[in-house]
Amino acid sequence: TFLNRIKDDKNTDPKDIVEIMQQIGQIYRTECQFKEANGILEEAYKIKKSSDSLKNNEDLEISLLNEIAHLHIDLAQYQEAEQKLGYLQCLQMNNREKTLVHAKTYKNLAILYDKFAKEAEGLMMINKCLEIQLEFLQENHIDLSETYNIRGELHLGLSKLKEGFEDMQTSLEIVRFQKGEGHPDCARPYNLLSYYYRIENKFAEAKEANERALEIAEKYHGKNHIEIAISCTGLGNIYQKNGDFDKAEEAYTRGYEIIKEIYGTELHFICGPMTNLGTLYSKMGKFKKA
Numbered sequence: 489t490f491l492n493r494i495k496d497d498k499n500t501d502p503k504d505i506v507e508i509m510q511q512i513g514q515i516y517r518t519e520c521q522f523k524e525a526n527g528i529l530e531e532a533y534k535i536k537k538s539s540d541s542l543k544n545n546e547d548l549e550i551s552l553l554n555e556i557a558h559l560h561i562d563l564a565q566y567q568e569a570e571q572k573l574g575y576l577q578c579l580q581m582n583n584r585e586k587t588l589v590h591a592k593t594y595k596n597l598a599i600l601y602d603k604f605a606k607e608a609e610g611l612m613m614i615n616k617c618l619e620i621q622l623e624f625l626q627e628n629h630i631d632l633s634e635t636y637n638i639r640g641e642l643h644l645g646l647s648k649l650k651e652g653f654e655d656m657q658t659s660l661e662i663v664r665f666q667k668g669e670g671h672p673d674c675a676r677p678y679n680l681l682s683y684y685y686r687i688e689n690k691f692a693e694a695k696e697a698n699e700r701a702l703e704i705a706e707k708y709h710g711k712n713h714i715e716i717a718i719s720c721t722g723l724g725n726i727y728q729k730n731g732d733f734d735k736a737e738e739a740y741t742r743g744y745e746i747i748k749e750i751y752g753t754e755l756h757f758i759c760g761p762m763t764n765l766g767t768l769y770s771k772m773g774k775f776k777k778a
Contacts, residue, residue, distance in 0.1 A: 502539040506532045506548065513555060517562070520714050520750045526559040547589050550576055554592040561599055564755045573597050588631075591620040598638055607645040614639045630666040630673070633659045637676050644684060656680045672708040675701040675715040682722045691726050698722040717746040717761075724764060733772050740764045 494500050494508060509532035516525035533552045536542045553572050560569035576593045580586075594617035601610030618635050625631060640655030660677040667673060678701035685694035702719035709716065720743035727736035744761035751757045769778035 502535055502542055503545075503548070506536055506542070506552070509535075510552070510555065513559075517559065519709070520712070522559055522562045522750075526556065526563065529556050529559065546579070546583065547587065550579065550589040550593065554589070554596055557596050558599070561596065561603065564751075564757065566600065566603060569596070569600055573600065586620050586623075588621065588624050591617045594620070595635060595638065598642065602638070602642055602645065605645075607642050611639065611642045611646065614642060628662050628665055630662060633662045633666075633673060633677070636662070637680060640677075640680055641683075644680075644687065649684065649687060653681070653684050656684065670704055670707070672704060672715075675705040675719070678704070679715060679718045679722060682719075686722070686725060691729060695723065695726045698726070712746050712749045714746070714750060717743040717750075720746070721761065721764065724768075728768055728771070733768060736768055737765070737772070740768060 509528050513525040513529040557569045557572040580590050594613045598610040598614035636655040636659035640652045643652035656677045663671055663673045678697045682694040682697035698719045705713055705715040720739045724736045724739035747757055747761050766778045
């Protein structure tokens with residue numbers, strides 16, 4: 489392959505190899521191939537550590553370990569993520585000059601705290617991330633979209649609905665401005681907005697947001713992607729609330745099959761979809777399936 493040829497060429501700068509591997513890892517992650525992404529980034533990190541020219545490159549160290557830590561979170565390897573992020577915090581404490589790579593550490597810590605149901609700590613971390621980003625980026629830079637998504641979800645977890653709604657709207661507006669309404673990055677804020685609308689019992693608006701997210705995600709990601717599963721789960725919740733159990737079953741089943749395809753049946757991610765189906769089957773009187 490192209491990557492193997494580059495790696496075998498002794499004249500290739502190790503930094504170029506690592507950067508190419510980071511790009512490939514990002515492609516894998518975008519397509520929800522988390523194990524493949526983790527494997528190639530772990531290999532890139534080994535190349536970095538073994539290269540005399542890269543050993544002291546602290547920004548690259550922070551960047552790679554953040555990407556690996558994020559994948560640990562994606563794979564529910566929370567202890568491994570916590571260890572890497574703890575190391576990065578210590579590393580960054582010794583360097584008072586903050587850069588955008590430092591912001592990634594705070595962003596990943598926010599995501600991890602959210603998984604631990606520590607929304608207040610997560611909110612503190614994502615605000616630190618945003619503070620650094622706004623020192624270097626314009627207020628409508630595309631990288632801020634994900635940050636506002638994360639903060640919006642944390643705000644909802646803390647019942648700060650107004651703040652959460654504003655963050656999600658900001659994220660969506662940034663993507664629309666930078667990449668257009670139909671860009672795949674629009675799917676996440678639409679799904680989060682649907683969650684907000686369901687909390688507010690605005691089910692028509694919630695359904696519309698989920699359907700828009702699903703339309704966008706299907707166009708760009710095909711049949712199996714996490715955003716499609718999230719959209720289907722949201723629609724299943726709405727259909728069940730409205731008493732349309734057959735449509736709810738169809739939506740929940742599709743979400744379940746996607747999660748099973750991406751994560752398998754060993755990780756906790758499968759529990760939510762299974763619980764949704766079990767609850768629905770009980771309401772439908774299908775007790776054996778439940």
